[in-house]
Amino acid sequence: EVQLVDSGGGLVKPGRSLRLSCTGSGFTFGDYAMSWFRQAPGKGLEWVGFIRSKTYGGPIEYAASVKGRFTISRDDSKSIAYLEMNSLKTEDTAVYYCARGISWNYSFDSWGQGTLVTVSS
Amino acid sequence: QSALTQPASVSGSPGQSIIISCTGSSGDVGSYNLVSWYQQQPGKVPKFLIYEVNKRPSGVSNRFSGSKSGSTASLTISGLQADDEADYYCCSYAGGSTFVFGTGTTVNVL
Numbered sequence: 001e002v003q004l005v006d007s008g009g010g011l012v013k014p015g016r017s018l019r020l021s022c023t024g025s026g027f028t029f030g031d032y033a034m035s036w037f038r039q040a041p042g043k044g045l046e047w048v049g050f051i052r053s054k055t056y057g058g059p060i061e062y063a064a065s066v067k068g069r070f071t072i073s074r075d076d077s078k079s080i081a082y083l084e085m086n087s088l089k090t091e092d093t094a095v096y097y098c099a100r101g102i103s104w105n106y107s108f109d110s111w112g113q114g115t116l117v118t119v120s121s
Numbered sequence: 122q123s124a125l126t127q128p129a130s131v132s133g134s135p136g137q138s139i140i141i142s143c144t145g146s147s148g149d150v151g152s153y154n155l156v157s158w159y160q161q162q163p164g165k166v167p168k169f170l171i172y173e174v175n176k177r178p179s180g181v182s183n184r185f186s187g188s189k190s191g192s193t194a195s196l197t198i199s200g201l202q203a204d205d206e207a208d209y210y211c212c213s214y215a216g217g218s219t220f221v222f223g224t225g226t227t228v229n230v231l
Contacts, residue, residue, distance in 0.1 A: 035220070037167075044124070044225035045159070045167065045210050050218050061218040064122055097166065106214040107157035107172035114166060 002026040002110045006098055009115030012088055020083040022098030022112055030054060030076035033101030035108055036083045038094035038117075048096070051081065056103050066092075088119045125150065125211055125223035132229040138199040141226045143211035144192060149221050151192035155214035158187060158196045162207040170209075171196065198228070206230050 008020040022034065033056065036048040049062040049072045060072050071084040081098055095116050099108035126144040133139040143150065143158075150156055158171040169178055171187040174194060186197045194213070198205055211223035 037222075044208075045161075045212075045222045047212070047220040047222055050220065052218065058218060063219070099167075102172070105157075105173050105176075106153075106155045106220070107169065108159075108167075108212075109169045109172075109178060111166045111168075 002100065004098055004100065004110055004112035006096065006112035006115040009096065009117045011118045011120065013121050014088060014090055014119055016088055017084070017086045018088065018117060020085070020096055020098075020115055020117070022081040022083075024079045024081075024100070027100070029074075029079035033103045034072075034074060034081040035099050035101045036070075036072060036081075037097045037099060037108075038092075039097070039114075040091075040094040043094075046094075048083070050101065052101075052103060085117070088117075090119050093117060093119045122215065122219065122221050125213060125221055127209075127211060127223040127226045129224075130227040130229060132231055133198075133201045134231045135201055135203065137201050138197060139201060139228065141196045141198075141209055141211075141228070143194040143196070143213075143223045145194070145213055145221070146192055149192075149213040149215040150189065150194050152216070153214045154189065156187065156189060156194040157212045158185075159210045159212065160207045161210065167210065201228075201230055203230050 035050045095114040097114045098112045100110040159167040175187040
């Protein structure tokens with residue numbers, strides 16, 4: 001069974017950093033793209049960033065709202081994708097989800113349970 | 122990267138059909154047949170419903186169907202059931218490995 005587990009969320013002060021992890025199991029992690037999304041309290045889903053599998057290659061892309069502050073990476077040997085968040089702002093407060101991406105049709109078929117990031121002084 | 126426009130809410134009675142629209146632009150929905158749809162029930166994780174405009178993943182009920190005309194995609198739910206009460210989001214590829222989501226639609230079953 002495909003499973004994604006999000007972790008690393010918590011309370012952090014504005015301007016600080018936090019790293020989220022997304023651990024996959026039940027599939028060959030390195031064969032898939034991974035993406036991060038977020039959902040602010042009571043709001044809709046927002047795409048954060050996308051990293052392809054090494055097979056497909058290509059640049060890592062980010063939403064304009066996080067570009068330059070957030071970095072996505074992956075360690076296929078550990079089946080983990082990371083979201084490094086720097087210079088956090090109060091408006092980054094949200095539940096963050098990772099999802100497995102299907103590179104050839106750009107959809108997201110399995111999602112982690114989400115991890116809450118609260119940015120507050 | 123402006124969000125795709127969806128109606129805030131759509132309501133229907135059990136057994137009826139409803140349609141949720143998702144309007145984008147020539148830079149996203151209008152240029153790519155790469156629209157997907159997700160269902161998010163209260164307090165739950167998004168669930169994958171539709172990909173490539175109108176294809177259903179294995180295990181998704183055939184009561185859910187998708188279509189597209191120009192820069193507007195649509196999700197139709199037929200034979201509406203109480204369990205269909207949820208928020209629904211469209212998502213479109215927008216080129217260069219970027220994506221844009223819809224504003225979300227709450228479906229109410231009367």
